Amino acid sequence: MRERWTTGAVILAVALLGGSMAAAAAEHTKAAAGSAGATAATEYEATLSAANGSGVNGTAHLTLRGRSLHVVVDASGLTPGRQHMAHLHGKTGENVSCDLKDTNGDGMVDEKEAEAQAGKEVLFLRPFPSASKDGKIHIDHTYTIDPAKVGPIEDRVVELHGMERGGKWIDTLPVACGKPAKR
Numbered sequence: 001m002r003e004r005w006t007t008g009a010v011i012l013a014v015a016l017l018g019g020s021m022a023a024a025a026a027e028h029t030k031a032a033a034g035s036a037g038a039t040a041a042t043e044y045e046a047t048l049s050a051a052n053g054s055g056v057n058g059t060a061h062l063t064l065r066g067r068s069l070h071v072v073v074d075a076s077g078l079t080p081g082r083q084h085m086a087h088l089h090g091k092t093g094e095n096v097s098c099d100l101k102d103t104n105g106d107g108m109v110d111e112k113e114a115e116a117q118a119g120k121e122v123l124f125l126r127p128f129p130s131a132s133k134d135g136k137i138h139i140d141h142t143y144t145i146d147p148a149k150v151g152p153i154e155d156r157v158v159e160l161h162g163m164e165r166g167g168k169w170i171d172t173l174p175v176a177c178g179k180p181a182k183r
């Protein structure tokens, strides 16, 4: 009697194990199919143009592979020795542009005005770079993105921030903006 109960338990355990293994195998197949689909890369290029008369210019190259986004930014004309914030900006369901407007007419496009046009940060390009002695920055990093938050790359803009204004360092002030286009 005890023998039969044990046998039954073993059969049940094997059945459960078999079931979970089948589920694991199915999950594995799904993951493999997903990564196979994700190997196709989409490349984007953006020319970064000066904002707020910063004199900053540069380029951004973005490579999207599934949820992986490789970003390379090179720019010059930034404030030497300062750390400059860098982001992708956008608005959900909208195609934003770098047409940043000084709506309050104070002679500069502050971050609030820029956000009205280009939207908030949808991706922080961390670690933020510090400009070299000759005012250059370089970003080369791969991010795992949430596609629902980041949205279509071609609907976003790349922004660099931080410059002195009236002798005061303003870390949020936009200094360059560029719109990625597929290449």
Ligand SMILES: [Cu+2]
Pocket: 085, 086, 087, 088, 089, 121, 159, 160, 161
């Ligand atoms: Cu930003």
